[in-house]
Amino acid sequence: MRRCFALCALCALLFAATTVAADEYASVRDKLATCVPCHGDKGASKIPLNPILAGQHLHYTYTQLKDFKSGFRKNAIMQPMAQLLEKEDMLLIARYFSEQKWPKGSSVADARQTATGQKVVTGGQCIQCHLGQFEGASGVPRVAGQHPAYIEKTLFDFKNKVRTNSPAKNSLIKTFSDDDIKAVSAYITALSP
Amino acid sequence: MQMNHFKALALGVSLSVLCSSPALAEETSKSTLYGDMLSVTQDMLDHAAGDANNFLHTNGNYDQTRYYPARQINRDNVHRLERAWTFKTEIVESLETTPIVVNGVMYVTTSFNHVYAIDAKTGKMIWHYKHKMGPVTTYCCGPNNRGVFPYGDMLYMGTLDAKLVALNAKTGKMVWETKIADPDLGYSETMAPTVVDGKVLIGTNGGEYGIRGFVKAYSTDTGRLLWTFHTIPENSVGVWATHDATGKDMLRDIKAEKAMLRKKGDPYRTLGGGVWQNMAVDRSSGIVYFVVGNPSPDLYGAIRPGDNLYTNSLVAVDLDTGKYRCHFQYIAHDVWDLDAVSPPILTMVRDKTGRKGKHKKVKGVLHGGKTGYVYVHRADDCSLIRYSEPMVSQENRWVLPTKEGARMLPGANGGVEWSPMAIDPNLHLTYAINLHQPMTYHVEETPYPGGKLWLGGAFKVIASEQQWGNITAVDYNTGKIRWKVKTEQPMIGGILATGGGLVFTGEGNGMFRAYDSASGQLMWQDKADAGVNAPPASYNVGGEQYIVVGAGGNVQLNYKRGNEIIAYKLKRS
Numbered sequence: 167m168r169r170c171f172a173l174c175a176l177c178a179l180l181f182a183a184t185t186v187a188a189d190e191y192a193s194v195r196d197k198l199a200t201c202v203p204c205h206g207d208k209g210a211s212k213i214p215l216n217p218i219l220a221g222q223h224l225h226y227t228y229t230q231l232k233d234f235k236s237g238f239r240k241n242a243i244m245q246p247m248a249q250l251l252e253k254e255d256m257l258l259i260a261r262y263f264s265e266q267k268w269p270k271g272s273s274v275a276d277a278r279q280t281a282t283g284q285k286v287v288t289g290g291q292c293i294q295c296h297l298g299q300f301e302g303a304s305g306v307p308r309v310a311g312q313h314p315a316y317i318e319k320t321l322f323d324f325k326n327k328v329r330t331n332s333p334a335k336n337s338l339i340k341t342f343s344d345d346d347i348k349a350v351s352a353y354i355t356a357l358s359p
Numbered sequence: 360m361q362m363n364h365f366k367a368l369a370l371g372v373s374l375s376v377l378c379s380s381p382a383l384a385e386e387t388s389k390s391t392l393y394g395d396m397l398s399v400t401q402d403m404l405d406h407a408a409g410d411a412n413n414f415l416h417t418n419g420n421y422d423q424t425r426y427y428p429a430r431q432i433n434r435d436n437v438h439r440l441e442r443a444w445t446f447k448t449e450i451v452e453s454l455e456t457t458p459i460v461v462n463g464v465m466y467v468t469t470s471f472n473h474v475y476a477i478d479a480k481t482g483k484m485i486w487h488y489k490h491k492m493g494p495v496t497t498y499c500c501g502p503n504n505r506g507v508f509p510y511g512d513m514l515y516m517g518t519l520d521a522k523l524v525a526l527n528a529k530t531g532k533m534v535w536e537t538k539i540a541d542p543d544l545g546y547s548e549t550m551a552p553t554v555v556d557g558k559v560l561i562g563t564n565g566g567e568y569g570i571r572g573f574v575k576a577y578s579t580d581t582g583r584l585l586w587t588f589h590t591i592p593e594n595s596v597g598v599w600a601t602h603d604a605t606g607k608d609m610l611r612d613i614k615a616e617k618a619m620l621r622k623k624g625d626p627y628r629t630l631g632g633g634v635w636q637n638m639a640v641d642r643s644s645g646i647v648y649f650v651v652g653n654p655s656p657d658l659y660g661a662i663r664p665g666d667n668l669y670t671n672s673l674v675a676v677d678l679d680t681g682k683y684r685c686h687f688q689y690i691a692h693d694v695w696d697l698d699a700v701s702p703p704i705l706t707m708v709r710d711k712t713g714r715k716g717k718h719k720k721v722k723g724v725l726h727g728g729k730t731g732y733v734y735v736h737r738a739d740d741c742s743l744i745r746y747s748e749p750m751v752s753q754e755n756r757w758v759l760p761t762k763e764g765a766r767m768l769p770g771a772n773g774g775v776e777w778s779p780m781a782i783d784p785n786l787h788l789t790y791a792i793n794l795h796q797p798m799t800y801h802v803e804e805t806p807y808p809g810g811k812l813w814l815g816g817a818f819k820v821i822a823s824e825q826q827w828g829n830i831t832a833v834d835y836n837t838g839k840i841r842w843k844v845k846t847e848q849p850m851i852g853g854i855l856a857t858g859g860g861l862v863f864t865g866e867g868n869g870m871f872r873a874y875d876s877a878s879g880q881l882m883w884q885d886k887a888d889a890g891v892n893a894p895p896a897s898y899n900v901g902g903e904q905y906i907v908v909g910a911g912g913n914v915q916l917n918y919k920r921g922n923e924i925i926a927y928k929l930k931r932s
Binding site: 224225228229257261285288289290291293294295297298303304305331332333334336337338340341 | 452494495496497498499500501502519764801803805806808811812813814815816817818819820821822914915917920
């Protein structure tokens, strides 16, 4: 009986140690909880105008949080939330989302949107940064499988200088027509890397 | 002298083939002129130009000629070239690696810094190294890597997260790594390093992110920083040059620039000037030659007054100290991203016409400019001897970028991109691969965005216009084009010339072709499953010459991606 108790105690200790090691996000759990209403469970947003964060690249998400905090990227909801974050919080939150699985997308592009979208992204040399399937890398966001409505709004925000924290996008996207933006949004979000 | 070494090595190979006795084979493989052939000695590296067994440098040798001396595969038999083996890497993404071959072992890299050691005779994997990438990487134009450099028992590689790593060549285990620069500010590494006399020389990417460029030297044994040459001096203003290297007016507003200089001061801290291709090393003088990339931001010049030294320049520094020796700037205050990228080549060239119309031969430096010209310099003072006929269309050149976009040729990917040239010193020809890609140049006032992409506008490919490529042979003693072959797509990747009278180069559509180096006549071709946009190499194992190339496509021009390293040899008749 005593041996059994000792074994159980050892197991409990081991389990506790494993739990502690596994929850490297303990310090930001409460902050992560505040993301859920808008960005969904584990960042798998189902709201068309709120971006999917699950599976997004760490460097990109971290940079956006940094930009919200500094005011480089403006957003009435995100800016106050980012004010509460220290650099280590931002890195942890970004890493947490990067480790989640990107939800399976369901958007499709029709033939016209695909043809126009391909032509526009080729002309803009978008693939040089976003890569061939628009999977992105590091500081360049994945847009394949993202909500089309969010991407379309983002592109219009870049065009109209509502969003200015990536100036190269402002310069490029202002050369796109409104129809081009709609087609590109449909095309690149329908891709599945 | 080099041919004598070549003959000696070739004799060594022949003996090893003829001698079937294990004892004799052991003796020939262990006793060569240049060491035990298992570990890469400085002597082997110095004599690489005459080494018809190995391929030790990304561009063939310290002179970067990409001229491989073997002639087993030649004009007469190249039609019998066939695949010996194909190796598939784990990464299906842009391949820009030059395979390095040391005594029958090949080393290749892939995008995202994987390294493979492969049996060069069979294509079987020996080991596979995956770099543990840091969370922050900043780069444009693809997660590329162009290869390793072998030295002693080690391999050296730069990484996307701006580190230099040293691997054990036998096991693929990391021996040390050192941080080169901060990737959060736009620094990254895609070039293969160059190693010489115990120093690892490496530059940096980042001309699109407002970095301050450099070339650094690290010790081979521990990775200790030995010296840094800043490609952007604290006084980057220069001489207010109004014309480019070919004498064409660049339409600078010098008055406005001077006013901006008074107001804002020297812009050197964020002026760009990456060095992302290998340097040539003149072993007789101890001078290192490299070319420096574009100023940041690419298109918006008003914020960076002056010539923006040493962007868009050939620069020479002392190997031992990194001290400045000379430079030549092709385009002062560039606002078109037509920088200097393709690696410089050292070779003897005809100097300017002297008295009585006589020419002297001098040590020269060749550079294939993004402008689409081959520039020929004196090595002793970097001065320009001549520039070639243009290899690509020049339309509206140096029109200033506008808000609406101004059309110009060459486009921003240049007339020659990063693709290394090759030479045939016997024909005094240099071979370049070209792009014809019309673009519009758009400018927009843009303050420094803190390590983010900083173009100061946009480049746009004009989708309605036809694009194509060329392979061009230029006589570097006269600047005349000897021959030119048109290809269906813009060319990117690199080229190899061989002693067999051939040049090898690949295309975005998967074609890999051999041409007669004297005439440009198509001699052989094969089709890969992806774009062949990597520099080819050659080597010899067991008495058989191989040609090897990566077929992984290209991000920059969006050529079909793949993951194959393909080796060819002659079909036995």
